[in-house]
Amino acid sequence: MNTKSQKQTIETKNVTSIKIFRYENKVLFGLGDYVGIESRITVKLANGDQVNFPCTAVHLEELALGAAFSQNSLKCKSENDIQPYDQLSYEKLLICYQEFSTASPIFCLTGSVHSGQILDVNYKEIFFTEDMSRHNVIDKIIGFGIKNDIQFNHCILMISSRMPLELIEKAYKSGIRNIASVSAPTKDAVLFARGKNINLIGMYRDSRFNVYTK
Secondary structure (H helix, E strand, O other), X not given: XXXXXXHHHHHHHOEXXXXXXXXXXXXXXXXXXXXXXXXXXXXXXXXXXXXXXXEOOOOHHHHHXXXXXXXXXXXXXXXXXXXXXXXXXXXXHHHHHHHHOOOOHHHHXXXXXXXXXXXXXXXXXXXXXXXXXXXXXXXXXXXXXXXXXXXXXXXXXEEOOOEOHHHHHHHHHOOOOEXXXXXXXXXXXXXXXXHOOOEXXXXXXXXXXXXXXX
């Protein structure tokens, strides 16, 4: 899909234009701006229950699979089957950060979504997605892995959101052992990552980032 048609698709499904007011240089004036569109999805779980929650209407099949996994409706590999993390190349990771920070078309238009991607052992993008919810982003990535039988333990998860403990636990449960974020983790997330041999990296800014586990 070329850039023009991609933008048209984004505007139709997940982005709309509204009139807003901007205050700048001591003047309040009207202008048109883009905002994200909130959709909803209903996911049926294996026990017959249903969960309904807001989302951005991108990769909905993956979201449904990932949400079912997160609700313990789908099984994952035993922790004993997952190998320890790999030594990461910080130089290659920095290049991925630089590309990732401008990769989200919806964010570039609206600033209203989080984004995430999974990279293979060669630091190549396997899957990229966006959503208004950072949890949905992780669920979409997990769902993609379930759908395509991806073994996550040697892959790298890259996300735009902050990293609280619940997000790191969700990624860990799916087998992910390498996590990099544009934002920062909490203390509990760092302690959990250190205890579980997770590579945890964050606070990407221009040509630097922080390494929280080593």
